[in-house]
Amino acid sequence: MALTMRLRDRLAFLLLAFAISSAAFALDLPETSIAYEIEVSLEPDTRMLDAHETIRWTNLSSGEIDRVPMHLYLNGFSHEDTTWMRAAMGGRFHLDRLLDVWKDPWGWIEPRSIRQGEVELSWQPIAPDDGNPNDRSLIEIVLSDPVPPGGTLVLDIDFEARLPIPIARTGGHEDFFFVAQWFPKISVLETVGVRGATEDRWVAHQFHGMTEFYADYADFDVRIGVPAGWAVAATGKGGPEDGDDDGTTTWYRYRQRAVHDFAFTTGERMVDVVSSHQPEGGGGPVEIHIFVPEGTEHQVVRWREATEGSLDVLGSRVGPYPYGTVTVVFTPFRAMRTVGMEYPTLFTGLMGDPFWDVGAVSKFRIPEEVIAHEFVHQYFYGIVGTNEFEEAFLDEGFTEYWGMEAMIGTYGDASGGGELLGRPVGMSSFERSNLSRSRRSPLPVWSEPSYLARGYDIGIQFYYRPATILRTASGLFGRETMDRVFALYYQRWAFRHPRFEDFLDAAREAGGEEVAEFLLEAFTQPDPPDYKVAWMRTEAWSSPRGRIVTDEGVVENGPDIDEDTLVGLDPAAQEIAGTLLMEVLDPGSTHGGGQQPGRIERRAIEYESGESDEDWEAEESEFHLSEVRIEGPGWRSLPVEVRFRFADGAVVGEIWDGRARYRTYRFLRAAPLSEVRLDPEGVIAADPDWVNNAEMREADEEMVDDWSMWLGGLFQVLMEGMSQWL
Numbered sequence: 001m002a003l004t005m006r007l008r009d010r011l012a013f014l015l016l017a018f019a020i021s022s023a024a025f026a027l028d029l030p031e032t033s034i035a036y037e038i039e040v041s042l043e044p045d046t047r048m049l050d051a052h053e054t055i056r057w058t059n060l061s062s063g064e065i066d067r068v069p070m071h072l073y074l075n076g077f078s079h080e081d082t083t084w085m086r087a088a089m090g091g092r093f094h095l096d097r098l099l100d101v102w103k104d105p106w107g108w109i110e111p112r113s114i115r116q117g118e119v120e121l122s123w124q125p126i127a128p129d130d131g132n133p134n135d136r137s138l139i140e141i142v143l144s145d146p147v148p149p150g151g152t153l154v155l156d157i158d159f160e161a162r163l164p165i166p167i168a169r170t171g172g173h174e175d176f177f178f179v180a181q182w183f184p185k186i187s188v189l190e191t192v193g194v195r196g197a198t199e200d201r202w203v204a205h206q207f208h209g210m211t212e213f214y215a216d217y218a219d220f221d222v223r224i225g226v227p228a229g230w231a232v233a234a235t236g237k238g239g240p241e242d243g244d245d246d247g248t249t250t251w252y253r254y255r256q257r258a259v260h261d262f263a264f265t266t267g268e269r270m271v272d273v274v275s276s277h278q279p280e281g282g283g284g285p286v287e288i289h290i291f292v293p294e295g296t297e298h299q300v301v302r303w304r305e306a307t308e309g310s311l312d313v314l315g316s317r318v319g320p321y322p323y324g325t326v327t328v329v330f331t332p333f334r335a336m337r338t339v340g341m342e343y344p345t346l347f348t349g350l351m352g353d354p355f356w357d358v359g360a361v362s363k364f365r366i367p368e369e370v371i372a373h374e375f376v377h378q379y380f381y382g383i384v385g386t387n388e389f390e391e392a393f394l395d396e397g398f399t400e401y402w403g404m405e406a407m408i409g410t411y412g413d414a415s416g417g418g419e420l421l422g423r424p425v426g427m428s429s430f431e432r433s434n435l436s437r438s439r440r441s442p443l444p445v446w447s448e449p450s451y452l453a454r455g456y457d458i459g460i461q462f463y464y465r466p467a468t469i470l471r472t473a474s475g476l477f478g479r480e481t482m483d484r485v486f487a488l489y490y491q492r493w494a495f496r497h498p499r500f501e502d503f504l505d506a507a508r509e510a511g512g513e514e515v516a517e518f519l520l521e522a523f524t525q526p527d528p529p530d531y532k533v534a535w536m537r538t539e540a541w542s543s544p545r546g547r548i549v550t551d552e553g554v555v556e557n558g559p560d561i562d563e564d565t566l567v568g569l570d571p572a573a574q575e576i577a578g579t580l581l582m583e584v585l586d587p588g589s590t591h592g593g594g595q596q597p598g599r600i601e602r603r604a605i606e607y608e609s610g611e612s613d614e615d616w617e618a619e620e621s622e623f624h625l626s627e628v629r630i631e632g633p634g635w636r637s638l639p640v641e642v643r644f645r646f647a648d649g650a651v652v653g654e655i656w657d658g659r660a661r662y663r664t665y666r667f668l669r670a671a672p673l674s675e676v677r678l679d680p681e682g683v684i685a686a687d688p689d690w691v692n693n694a695e696m697r698e699a700d701e702e703m704v705d706d707w708s709m710w711l712g713g714l715f716q717v718l719m720e721g722m723s724q725w726l
Contacts, residue, residue, distance in 0.1 A: 027283065027322040027383075029258040030495045033058040034218035038183055041225035041249065042266065047107070047173060049161040053183055056154050059147045061191050061200035066146040068153070069126065069204035071215075073181035075136040076207035077107035077164040077171075083127070083135040087209030087454070088168065098167065107164030107171060111139075111184060115156045119144040129206045129451065137207035138187075157184055166337040175230075175268035176293075178331060178338040178348065181213070183262070188216050188387075188497070195387065195499045205389040208451035210458055212381075212388040212395075215260040217495055224252045226266045233272055233291040233327045234264035235346050256323070258495060259344035260385055265329050269294045275304060279311040283320030286311060289327040296330065296352040303328055303349060306368035309410025310375040314402065317409075317483045318379060319490040326378065328371060340370055342377035349374065364425065365411065365418035372410070373403035384493045391500055392450035392458075393523075397466025402486075404467065428682070445469070446500055446523040468686040469522040475683030476639075477515050484510040518637040522686065529633035531640050531678045532692035534662065538672040541623040543567045566621060572604060573623055573668040579604040580652065583666040589659040591636040596659060607650040613674055615698075616647035626673035627666050628695075634661040643680045647671040647697075653680075672697065 040051035059065050076084030080095055098105055114121045121144060125136040147153045161182055164171040170180040187204035190197045203214065223241070224232055228250050232240075236256025254264070273290045288307055290300045307328055315321055323345050330352030331338055339348045350367045379402070381388060381395035388395055407416045407427050417425030443453075445466050453461060474482045489498070489506035500523065508516035522529075543565045545557045555567050572581035582605055588598030630642060636659055643653040648671035656663055667673060677694040679687065687693065 025282070025319065025491055027320050027491075027494055029322055030217065032217045032219050032258055033060055034186065034216055035221075036183070036218055036262070037221045038262075039223040039225075040183075042177060042179070042227075044172075044175065044177065044227060047163045047165075047171075047177075049163065049179070049182060051159055051161070051183065053157040053159065054154065055157070055184075055186060056152055057147075057186055058152045059149055059189075061189055062149055063200055064146045064148055065153070065189070066143050068141045068143065068155075069187040069202050070123075070139050070141055071181075071185045071187060071204075071207070072109045072111075072137055072139055073185070073207045073213075074107050074109035074161050074163070074170070076209075077105075077167060078136070079106060079134070081132075081134045082207070083130055083132050083137065084207045084209045086132070098165070102165045105165035105167060107162050107167075109159060109161035109182070109184070111157055111159045113156075113158040114141055116144050116154065121155075126204075127206055128204065129208070132206070135206055138204055159184060166335045168337055169341050170263075171338060172335060174334075176265075176270070176332050176335050177267070178263070178265045178329065178335060178341075180263040180338075180341065180343055181207075181261075185215060185261075188214055190497070195497050196501070203387065203389075205449075205451060208389065210453045211392050211449075211451040213261065214385075214387040214389050214497075217258050217260050217385065219255075219257045220259065220262045221255050222253070222262055222264070224254070224264055224266070225249045226252070227268070230266050230268050231270045231272055231291070232264060232266045233270075233289055233329060233346065235259060235262045235327075235344050236323075237287070237325050256345060258322075259382070261343050263343035263346055265291065265331075265346075265348075267293070267332070271297055273297060273300045273304075277308045277311060279308075279315035279321055281312070281315030281317070281320055283315060283322060284324065286321060286323070287325045289325065290330070291327060292330045292352040293332050296354070296356075299330075299352065299356055302356075302368065303330065303371060306365075306371040306410065307375060310372045310403075310406040313406040313409035314376060314379055317405070318402070318486050319494070321378065322383065322494075323378075326375065328375075330367075340374060342374045342381065344382050345378070347374035347377065360421065363419040365407070365416070368411070369403065369407055369417070372406040373399055376402040376406060379490065383495065384490060385495065385497050387497065387499070389451050390449040391446075392453075392462045393445050393466040394498070394500060394503070396462040397445070397464075398470070398486075400463045400467035401470040404471070428685070444524045444526050465528060465686065466523070468528075469519070471685035472522070472638075472683065473515060473518055475681070475685065476518065477511060481511045481515060485515065514637070521635055521637045525633070525635065527633065528686055528688040529635055529638055529684065530689055530692070531632045531658070531684065531687055532630070532689065533676055533678060533695040534629040534631045536626070536628045536673065536676055536695040538624055538626040538697065541569070541573075541625045541668060543569070566623075569623065570668055572602075573670070575669070577604065579606050580650065580667065580669055582652065582654075585664040585666075587660050587662065589634060589661070591659060598660070605652055605654075607652045610645070610649040610651055612649040612671075613647040616671070616674075618648060618670060623668060623670055624672035625666070625668050627664065628673070628676050629662060629664045630656070630676070630678060631662045632656075632658045632660075634659065638684065640679050640684060641681065643677045644673060645675040645677075647674045674698075 035056040037054040040049050042049055076082050121141050123139045123141040126138055126140045127135050165173055170178055172178055187202055190203050191200050228248055232252040234254040236254045238254030241251045241253050271292055271294055275288050276285050277288055278285045290303050311321055325345050327346040329348045333351045333353050336351045339350045341348045349371045376399040380398040386394040404427055413427050415424035416427035485507045488510040489503055504516050507519050543557055548555045548568045582603045584601045586598055589596045639655050639657050641653055642656050645651050675696045679693055
């Protein structure tokens with residue numbers, strides 16, 4: 001009976017895997033419980049927005065609602081003591097430098113009137129996260145008529161807002177504006193079961209410098225008034241309204257169903273280059289808008305290729321893109337603080353500038369990598385609506401992984417980063433260099449809430465560590481396995497709000513228990529898993545001194561023993577059977593209450609023959625004792641390959657389960673050990689220091705000459721200099 005059940009479970013798993021990997025499932029836009037109608041006009045000289053908003057919100061909870069929290073994100077930029085500024089200053093940007101250039105860089109938002117029907121409602125700022133009395137990024141509205149379960153609340157809001165100088169995420173001046181997080185937005189009401197909720201609850205956080213946003217899916221209908229002749233790009237599909245240009249203002253209208261945010265950008269000297277692409281993997285054609293400064297239109301072919309490639313990789317391996325448009329914005333250089341930001345169907349790449357035509361960087365694919373990353377956010381945070389306040393790694397880490405996959409799928413791995421100074425730039429070196437900047441982290445990746453991140457590199461914590469964990473899982477279990485995991489996760493949680501446990505469930509169902517166990521352990525360990533060669537020693541073997549009993553009798557070896565004598569030599573060292581002897585000491589380990597005892601093993605193992613070292617010649621009756629100690633993180637679910645190469649060309653290897661903190665090896669052979677290498681195929685991408693994974697008798701010239709880490713480091717410096725908001 002048990003065997004029958006195992007066969008049945010295995011068959012069910014295979015059928016599920018086949019269904020996930022082969023189906024181009026339809027992904028229709030769902031009905032939503034929120035609708036926004038907004039009319040807004042921009043006054044560039046004052047950076048002011050004047051707007052009216054109508055919100056229709058349906059109460060899906062089981063109880064009556066008499067208070068509604070609402071986000072006023074722009075108030076995070078209103079002064080230097082907001083909650084956003086407290087966390088961002090010094091790390092994200094330096095306010096003193098900004099004030100040296102701009103006397104009044106601040107931005108803010110203020111409701112002039114909030115009405116329920118004809119009744120003017122009262123509201124007040126709240127600060128549930130930190131109690132900051134000077135923070136007004138979150139307010140609570142007191143309703144005149146409570147909303148019963150299933151009832152619909154209609155709010156009419158008149159508000160004005162001032163955009164900041166481009167500090168981060170949003171802002172503008174003169175003739176270009178990127179307008180994001182600009183309108184009063186209702187918080188998320190999680191009903192029982194959503195993200196583990198045991199009762200209906202509002203999830204309302206202030207605007208924090210370390211994390212981004214969380215909202216419910218809604219339908220948007222937005223009219224945008226800008227100076228006559230200015231171009232507009234926005235979330236969704238739309239364009240200028242016919243006959244509504246009075247010579248001073250041009251009105252645009254954009255609509256989009258089932259998104260959780262709306263952003264737009266406008267400029268006097270911007271050009272919208274439009275094309276269409278049918279992504280691989282299903283779904284309908286996608287209208288691609290590349291919104292760039294005048295004079296950079298010739299660069300669009302590069303930006304379009306990256307966008308189409310990302311659509312194809314995600315569409316064919318994760319699931320279809322459900323929207324009809326995607327817009328990529330390349331800002332003028334002066335607005336570069338708004339680059340690398342994602343919003344539904346619209347995101348910023350880098351700055352559109354002749355800089356990308358300069359010989360040294362013209363083939364270096366930094367902009368393409370940003371496009372890939374920000375496009376993937378359409379999936380992770382966009383279509384799969386994770387809570388970025390609390391579990392930022394579920395969007396940034398997943399996006400970092402799939403952004404790299406999109407680049408590799410579009411351009412290949414070995415030279416996916418393009419060229420720099422005539423040399424190809426590999427994609428994997430980027431991740432490796434990013435992770436290598438941190439050896440220890442104060443917290444596991446899965447630590448909540450993310451907005452409390454302080455005192456360490458959030459790029460490591462939210463982006464690179466989770467991405468390299470996923471890449472390690474792909475190396476251990478196969479790319480196809482991880483594709484199935486993500487396809488199931490995407491199919492199950494599109495237009496919903498998952499948490500990390502839900503991703504683990506998808507991993508368990510689509511990948512198997514081993515995949516889920518590895519991911520759980522990797523995301524809950526405080527430090528990255530650093531495998532390393534602690535030391536390697538090789539010396540000429542000599543007969544042991546003292547009294548030795550042999551088959552021929554007792555031999556007394558003194559200090560003048562003949563160097564060529566083989567008295568006391570382990571017979572296995574002669575390798576008569578074509579195998580070599582490997583002695584292994586494992587100290588044992590304890591995991592989850594279960595103990596694995598330590599042991600010493602002698603193994604006669606077969607070896608592969610290769611080319612011998614050029615500087616080594618075999619000598620009769622000469623043997624060498626080689627010893628190695630390797631160390632690891634002591635994880636339960638992270639095995640590593642260990643490979644040994646000897647001077648005579650012999651190569652042996654094994655898979656160490658890695659559960660103990662160290663392991664030692666001893667070899668007695670006619671040839672010395674030339675090299676030991678951990679993870680020779682680079683499977684464990686989460687290892688922060690690949691340089692200490694090997695040791696050799698002599699320097700590795702290939703490693704000395706390899707500049708991939710230098711290129712990766714240069715890439716990181718350039719990216720951090722251009723934007724802190726990828």
